[in-house]
Amino acid sequence: MNLRSGAILVLSGPSGAGKSSLISKITDQIGPTYFSISTTTRPMREGEVDGVHYHFVSIEEFKREIDQEMFLEYAVVHGNYYGTSLSPVKQALKEGKLVIFDIDVQGHDAVKNRLSDITTSVFITTPTLEELKHRLHNRSTDSDEVIAGRIDMAKREVQRISEYDFLVVNDKLEAAADILVLIAKAARMKIPTLQINEFVQSWEAS
Amino acid sequence: MNLRSGAILVLSGPSGAGKSSLISKITDQIGPTYFSISTTTRPMREGEVDGVHYHFVSIEEFKREIDQEMFLEYAVVHGNYYGTSLSPVKQALKEGKLVIFDIDVQGHDAVKNRLSDITTSVFITTPTLEELKHRLHNRSTDSDEVIAGRIDMAKREVQRISEYDFLVVNDKLEAAADILVLIAKAARMKIPTLQINEFVQSWEAS
Numbered sequence: 213m214n215l216r217s218g219a220i221l222v223l224s225g226p227s228g229a230g231k232s233s234l235i236s237k238i239t240d241q242i243g244p245t246y247f248s249i250s251t252t253t254r255p256m257r258e259g260e261v262d263g264v265h266y267h268f269v270s271i272e273e274f275k276r277e278i279d280q281e282m283f284l285e286y287a288v289v290h291g292n293y294y295g296t297s298l299s300p301v302k303q304a305l306k307e308g309k310l311v312i313f314d315i316d317v318q319g320h321d322a323v324k325n326r327l328s329d330i331t332t333s334v335f336i337t338t339p340t341l342e343e344l345k346h347r348l349h350n351r352s353t354d355s356d357e358v359i360a361g362r363i364d365m366a367k368r369e370v371q372r373i374s375e376y377d378f379l380v381v382n383d384k385l386e387a388a389a390d391i392l393v394l395i396a397k398a399a400r401m402k403i404p405t406l407q408i409n410e411f412v413q414s415w416e417a418s
Numbered sequence: 419m420n421l422r423s424g425a426i427l428v429l430s431g432p433s434g435a436g437k438s439s440l441i442s443k444i445t446d447q448i449g450p451t452y453f454s455i456s457t458t459t460r461p462m463r464e465g466e467v468d469g470v471h472y473h474f475v476s477i478e479e480f481k482r483e484i485d486q487e488m489f490l491e492y493a494v495v496h497g498n499y500y501g502t503s504l505s506p507v508k509q510a511l512k513e514g515k516l517v518i519f520d521i522d523v524q525g526h527d528a529v530k531n532r533l534s535d536i537t538t539s540v541f542i543t544t545p546t547l548e549e550l551k552h553r554l555h556n557r558s559t560d561s562d563e564v565i566a567g568r569i570d571m572a573k574r575e576v577q578r579i580s581e582y583d584f585l586v587v588n589d590k591l592e593a594a595a596d597i598l599v600l601i602a603k604a605a606r607m608k609i610p611t612l613q614i615n616e617f618v619q620s621w622e623a624s
Contacts, residue, residue, distance in 0.1 A: 215585070215587065329580070337621070339621075340620075340621055340624035341621055341622055341623075341624045342624040343624075367622065370618050370621055370622070371618065373614050373617075373618060374535070374611050374614050374615070377608075378604075378607055378608065378609070379421070379609050379614055379617070380607075381421065381617070391607055394600075394603045394604045394606075394607060395604050395607060397600045397603075397604070398584075398600045398601050398603070398604030398605075399604075400600075401584055401586075401597055401600060401601060402583075402584065403584070403585050405580050408579050408580050408585060409580070411579075411585070411587070412576050412577065412579060414546075415543070415545075415546055415547055415576055416547055416573060416576070417547075418546035418547045418548040418549075
């Protein structure tokens with residue numbers, strides 16, 4: 213008896229905590245996944261690819277999609293719009309995939325409110341703020357101003373860790389990846405309330 | 419960095435759904451566990467062993483323990499008291515064990531209210547009501563009256579499946595056990611809110 217369709221895994225945490233490395237380390241161990249790509253109005257940066265890092269759209273396009281209720285969640289950060297389109301997520305869920313979101317605390321809030329029945333969330337962070345600063349400076353992709361912004365945001369976000377189902381401290385990549393694999397495998401076992409209700413009805417009728 | 423102490427896995431579901439078989443099938447795959455033994459005032463049945471199936475106590479003893487707040491949860495069912503003593507659970511958590519509860523929907527409610535941060539819950543049932551009846555009659559340990567009572571209770575309990583984190587339909591024992599192993603392994607990764615708060619404080623101070 214298979215009541216499962218897809219499920220959602222939300223990953224949040226400061227830029228520099230190692231989310232991307234963790235995700236690429238675990239994807240071949242957790243079955244079929246769909247990695248949700250956000251839509252944004254911010255300008256494309258050097259090295260970024262449209263449709264890979266983000267879907268880059270104009271503000272007009274973004275607002276049109278808001279009006280048509282095409283977003284699962286969206287937010288404005290530093291004057292730029294960021295959002296998650298609903299339709300590819302629905303399609304991936306229908307295909308039984310684990311949909312992975314790399315979104316911030318606000319985004320998690322929105323997803324949890326709309327799809328709590330199939331959502332598992334994980335906050336990923338460095339063991340210390342010091343270590344986060346160290347990693348951000350070392351990757352040297354960002355200006356000092358951007359790094360300062362990321363650190364401010366990280367300080368605000370860690371305050372809300374307890375809203376998440378799990379906390380993974382990315383101290384050693386291997387160990388953190390092992391924990392994330394366990395969480396992702398269980399996340400896939402969530403069943404939509406709709407299916408549960410249908411199951412209960414058919415159970416009683418038998 | 420180890421923030422984890424123990425965690426809790428609540429298993430509920432109708433008598434006859436195969437909880438005991440599932441538990442004994444998975445215990446050697448999920449690391450150190452402590453199986454919580456309920457305390458009851460109901461008479462011991464043939465084949466039952468004090469301290470294995472239940473802690474059997476008198477009503478006076480039970481009421482004394484209530485007064486001393488020694489129960490994590492307790493309830494009265496058909497005039498008999500059933501409860502979960504707090505102290506062995508605390509001890510097992512301190513030892514980093516996964517504490518497994520085989521309790522009803524009421525008990526789950528109580529545990530979730532008091533220890534939600536480290537609790538994962540699973541409702542286990544047969545694929546159909548018909549199948550449950552079949553299994554209850556086949557094991558022939560219960561009188562028709564007891565079986566009828568179990569079925570009534572099952573019908574009430576399935577209405578509350580969506581209060582649980584997971585539903586496992588015990589259609590094929592092997593498959594259900596595999597799913598339960600995944601859930602139990604992830605359940606162990608829950609971190610107490612207290613530890614999270616301490617972590618956030620030390621993170622910021624670094």
